[in-house]
Amino acid sequence: MIRTVIFDMDGVLVDTEPLHHDAFFRHFAELGIAMSREDYATFLGSSTRNVYQQLRQQFDLPQDVETLILRKRLHFAKAFEEDAALELLPGARALIEELHAAGVPLQLASSASKETIGRVFTRFELHPYFDNLVSGEDFPRSKPDPAIFLHAAQLAGMPPHECLVIEDSANGVTAAKAAGMYCVGYKSEHSEGQDLHHADHVVAHLGQLSAAQLLGFGVGD
Incomplete structure (x- = not known):
């Protein structure tokens, strides 16, 4: 039972997925990463940490994982606070x-x-x-x-x-x-x-x- x-x-x-999507893609643009819709879909259900662990290795990013996470979360926090329609x-x-x-x-x-x-x-x-x-x-x-x-x-x-x-x-x-x-x-x-x-x-x-x-x-x- x-x-x-x-x-x-x-x-x-x-x-909140649209907010995460917006935050990620704003950050991807800053990092110069071209991300397809299909590739992004494979990350759904994964933690932000795991996403950036994979991306750092895949694209040989110079930033450490904590720095990458912080930047994405700043984008997300701004979108979350500004979205008065979120229910x-x-x-x-x-x-x-x-x-x-x-x-x-x-x-x-x-x-x-x-x-x-x-x-x-x-x-x-x-x-x-x-x-x-x-x-x-x-x-x-x-x-x-x-x-x-x-x-x-x-x-x-x-x-x-x-x-x-x-x-x-x-x-x-x-x-x-x-x-x-x-x-x-x-x-x-x-x-x-x-x-x-x-x-x-x-x-x-x-x-x-x-x-x-x-x-x-x-x-x-």
Whole structure:
């Protein structure tokens, strides 16, 4: 049975991907890096640190990883503060509140930095609903490595097979399944190009999910 739900953040709770995209591509332009849409899509679900570790090696960049990360985060912070229209994705708050009211412990496992997670959770007042917030910046490898989900389960005190993950990226779904967890793929308009076929269940809108349904997943599967 499912006893805790682990949410991804970007693309599941809030669509900050356009802000990250803008920040990355502004920085890529500064660095003289030509990045195709297809190549960029392979980074979705990865931490900023892992992205720059790969780019530094691939393009022989002289800056150290910390300097590269800081510059990108400055671009992101500016875009985040200036975007007054940014809201939680449709159905996200209702699902969180329903799960919380049902007594289901909630965890966050996001490749985003602690700073970005903090910005989102403060802006949308999500802290009271979640027991643990896990950032990908604390792990040497990003999703599809399952470490972030296994750590979230450990913090929650739950075995992996009693955890359900909601993810919108192929890397995230792969990580959840590698961790031995039930995975719901969220195939929204923001997950274009992401192959979620290996998720256990796929929805196009968070409104298609309920607390009772999520807690019943895994039984008899």
